[in-house]
Amino acid sequence: MYDTKWKSNFRRKLLRWFDDHQRDLPWREHKTPYRIWISEIMLQQTQVATVIDYFNRFTKRFPTVSTLAQAKQEEVLKLWEGLGYYRRARQMHAAAQIIVDQHNGKFPTDFESVLALPGIGRYTAGAILSIALDQQLPILEGNTIRLFARLMTMQSDPRTTNNQKALWEFSESLLPRKRCGDFNQALMELGSQICNPKRPKCLVCPVNNLCMTSVKGLQEQIPVASPKVKYEDLLEAAIVVNKQERILIRQCGPGERWESLWDFPRYTLTQEPEAETHAQLLLKQLKKETGLSAELSGPLFQMKHAVTRYRITLQCWKGAGVTGRLKKTQTPTRWATLGEIEEMPMSVTGRKIARKLKSL
């Protein structure tokens, strides 16, 4: 079934389709390794539509490896604010400095060196070098997993180790000799525009007659779904502690969610006892961490959000009548005005709280 003739048909039809149907995307304008790198990191687990504005702002401010390498981490994170998976930004910044130090400021062009950079795994290394330099390297990610699973009529969970291995091999076996970058992009474009998860558009698919899943009508069965993650409900509280015009904020440390980002003092509440108890609990935590005493009026407002596998209800409290001196804390902590907070990289909920305060 996947003989030489099948493959050459597949390549030809896919590339022809791509020539006519590829979207205009900013990282497709000039395909340098640097620009493809930025786009690929941003696109990890993040949809194209979300990335476009971030990519344009980021490459405008940091057009080259060395401009990125020289930047303060705060500024890099600020441009990343809202994108999520902030480790991507920190690792990319670190990688830029490695490229300056160890590769003479030129983005490396051999697979092993690229793979060795922080934040770059097998997919991203292959994507950068194939798309920017047309190197013959396979890719495998969300779109292609689904596409290949259907082409192969894979009857078991494509995310198991064994099936991943088979999918990588399939991806490699499909590569054309030339136009590898276009080919890899075409695979992903087809996966996102035609071979989508729900109700794939097989009627207009350029390779529908090469796809046994389409021929047999098994689109809803393949790919086999992975076991689903269950959400856990969490109750958290954030405290807005005012002193004159300034508000207490802290920088999240290693091991915490939102590492390196700024946030309001935040605590997890075990269950939902009396509001009175919560207030006392929060005050005790605040005192313990910062040495500050305060009164609590609130909750001011509530918001719901989801991160990773948690559904979080966040109660925002307001502290008043602050006394005591801010002691040395485990993580950087400081008093900042709303104007200063605007300029700092914040967690998304921290940003929402700040905006809300501004409107009050």
Next chain:
DNA sequence: AACACGGGGCT
């Protein structure tokens, strides 16, 4: 092999 890591778009 299982988890942690974010947030938003879409059904």
Next chain:
DNA sequence: AGCCCAGTGTT
């Protein structure tokens, strides 16, 4: 309310 998204790194 789920599912999904141009994944990587750690345990």
